[in-house]
Amino acid sequence: MTGPGHKPAKLAVFDVDGTLTRTYDDDIEAFTGAVRQAFGFEGVSDDWSGYRHVTDSGILDELLRDRLGRAATPADLSAAEASYGALYGAMVAARGVRAVPGAPAFVRRLLAEGEWAVAAATGAWRTPAELRLREADIPIDPACIATSSEHMARRDIVELAIARAAVHWGLAEGPDGFARVVLLGDGLWDVKTARALGFPFIGVGQGAAAARLEAAGAGYIAADFTDGDRLLRLLETAIVPTL
Ligand SMILES: [Mg+2]
Structure with missing residues (x-):
C-alpha cells in the first residue's frame, strides 16, 4: 500500500x-473574452474541434497566424493567459467550480x-x-x-x-x-x-x-x-x- x-x-x-x-463552457467564455481583450479578435469560432491543436496556446497561435499572419510569441501567450486568468478568476469567484x-x-x-x-x-x-x-x-x-x-x-x-x-x-x-x-x-x-x-x-x-x-x-x-x-x-x- x-x-x-x-x-x-x-x-x-x-x-x-x-x-x-x-x-467546458466557462473555458470557452473565458478564452473568447481573453482574445477579444488582448487582441481585439471578434467572432472567434468556439467549435474547438475545428482547430489544429485543441489547447489554449495552440488555438491562440492558429488565430494569430490566420488573422495577423504570424506565430504567437511568448509575449502574446502571456498577454492572453493574463486576460484569461482575470476573466476566469471572476467567473470562479461568482460561480465556483x-x-x-x-x-x-x-x-x-x-x-x-x-x-x-x-x-x-x-x-x-x-x-x-x-x-x-x-x-x-x-x-x-x-x-x-x-x-x-x-x-x-x-x-x-x-x-x-x-x-x-x-x-x-x-x-x-x-x-x-x-x-x-x-x-x-x-x-x-x-x-x-x-x-x-x-x-x-x-x-x-x-x-x-x-x-x-x-x-x-x-x-x-x-x-x-x-x-x-x-x-x-x-x-x-x-x-x-x-x-
Ligand atoms: Mg476536456
Whole structure:
C-alpha cells in the first residue's frame, strides 16, 4: 500500500475540463473574452474541434497566424493567459467550480490504494487548471500536471504529464517507468491523442457526447466517477482506441 518510497506501477492521466470538472463552457467564455481583450479578435469560432491543436496556446497561435499572419510569441501567450486568468478568476469567484460527480473521491481512492499514480494533462493554461482542480477538491499534485502553458500540442502535453509523474513517484522515464498508462478524457481530441500515442483510453461522458466518443473509437465509456469499482476495472481492461 502507500507509504514512503512506495512506487505505483500504473498511471491514470486525466484531462481536466469536462472530464474531472464541469468547466467546458466557462473555458470557452473565458478564452473568447481573453482574445477579444488582448487582441481585439471578434467572432472567434468556439467549435474547438475545428482547430489544429485543441489547447489554449495552440488555438491562440492558429488565430494569430490566420488573422495577423504570424506565430504567437511568448509575449502574446502571456498577454492572453493574463486576460484569461482575470476573466476566469471572476467567473470562479461568482460561480465556483463543480466537479464531475465522484471525481474527487475516485482520485483520492486511487492515491490511497497506491496501485495507480495520478496525473493531469490539460489543454488549458496552468493557473486556471490548478485553480479548477483546487476549487473542485481534486487532489492532483501540481508537479504531476502538464498544461498548455508548457506545450501547444495535446500529445506533447500528455507525454510531459507522464514524464513528470514518473519523476514525482521516483520511477525512470520512458519504457522503464509505469507498466501501464491509461488516458481518460471527454473530447474527441482526447481519443485521437490516445490513438496517436498508443495508450488505452476511457471516455468520460453521457448521451450524445458518449456516442461521439464511441464513434471515434473509444470502446470504454464512463458517465462519471460515481461507480469507483467499475472505473477500477475499466482502468485494468481499457484498450487503445481503434477506428
Ligand atoms: Mg476536456
